[in-house]
Amino acid sequence: MVNLQERVLSYPQYCRQFICKDSLITIFNCPPEARLMKNKFSDLWSQENYIFYVLEGKKTWHTAHGSYEISEGDCVLVRKGACILEQFFDIGFCLVLFFIPDEFIYETLKSRSAPITKINEKYKPVIRLQATDTLKSFFVSMYAYFAGTSTPDKSLLELKFKELILNIVDNPGNVEALSYFSSLMNEPQAVSMERTMNDNFCFNLSLEQYAVLCNRSLSAFKRDFQKQFNCTPGKWLLEKRLQHALLLLRHQGKTVAEAAFESGFQNISHFSRSFKERFGSSPTSAKEITAMNP
Numbered sequence: 001m002v003n004l005q006e007r008v009l010s011y012p013q014y015c016r017q018f019i020c021k022d023s024l025i026t027i028f029n030c031p032p033e034a035r036l037m038k039n040k041f042s043d044l045w046s047q048e049n050y051i052f053y054v055l056e057g058k059k060t061w062h063t064a065h066g067s068y069e070i071s072e073g074d075c076v077l078v079r080k081g082a083c084i085l086e087q088f089f090d091i092g093f094c095l096v097l098f099f100i101p102d103e104f105i106y107e108t109l110k111s112r113s114a115p116i117t118k119i120n121e122k123y124k125p126v127i128r129l130q131a132t133d134t135l136k137s138f139f140v141s142m143y144a145y146f147a148g149t150s151t152p153d154k155s156l157l158e159l160k161f162k163e164l165i166l167n168i169v170d171n172p173g174n175v176e177a178l179s180y181f182s183s184l185m186n187e188p189q190a191v192s193m194e195r196t197m198n199d200n201f202c203f204n205l206s207l208e209q210y211a212v213l214c215n216r217s218l219s220a221f222k223r224d225f226q227k228q229f230n231c232t233p234g235k236w237l238l239e240k241r242l243q244h245a246l247l248l249l250r251h252q253g254k255t256v257a258e259a260a261f262e263s264g265f266q267n268i269s270h271f272s273r274s275f276k277e278r279f280g281s282s283p284t285s286a287k288e289i290t291a292m293n294p
Contacts (some may be wrong), residue, residue, distance in 0.1 A: 052076065
């Protein structure tokens with residue numbers, strides 16, 4: 001899968017970039033030729049949460065929990081993880097984009113005077129933010145920095161990141177985003193790992209990438225996973241993907257190729273072989289599999 005943050009960094013000719021503390025990146029991306037992804041559908045993932053405001057155009061984020069068409073005037077928080085990005089090549093796409101690590105969000109909100117409360121237990125992969133005049137003005141004001149020739153001081157950039165986060169959480173209409181930010185501060189690591197895996201199991205990420213999303217080294221990820229799920233990550237992922245594929249084949253009318261792709265399998269032959277070993281029938285006979293294998 002394509003790492004979105006790395007892809008953005010590899011195309012400085014398409015957009016101006018500012019880096020703060022080597023981990024916070026902002027870009028202003030507008031030219032029609034700035035095609036960071038060459039295909040209509042592209043698998044991508046990000047190890048950081050990212051927030052952006054769309055000035056022009058549209059794209060669709062396909063996730064394990066639904067699809068989200070994002071267009072002009074939308075402001076969204078995309079939680080770290082994987083998705084399939086659908087592009088529309090007949091129109092341009094212009095946005096102001098921020099990648100924001102968990103730690104920075106935590107440090108910013110820790111000093112907030114008002115208490116942070118957790119309300120939800122589940123969060124959408126793509127959280128729409130209420131684009132108030134204040135928030136829109138903030139994003140539009142960033143244009144001046146990108147249009148200029150000088151690079152803002154890193155301390156000023158850090159303040160802009162903090163301003164963005166505080167603008168979001170101070171708006172009661174952004175309760176889901178606030179609750180998600182709260183989970184980054186207060187949620188046990190075991191709960192965070194379970195959510196991350198359930199949100200991203202159907203994407204073809206490596207174990208190293210899953211470890212990064214769970215804020216662990218690979219060895220710590222394997223150890224903690226075994227302790228929490230009582231099996232290896234590879235075994236758990238295979239079972240989740242096969243059950244998801246069975247659901248797609250039996251109840252959503254997906255083709256074998258579609259079910260394999262949407263369940264995180266690299267190729268159809270591997271999928272078909274694994275499916276038959278697990279359920280005793282080929283994917284084309286999925287509807288005949290008994291209810292004891294739901």
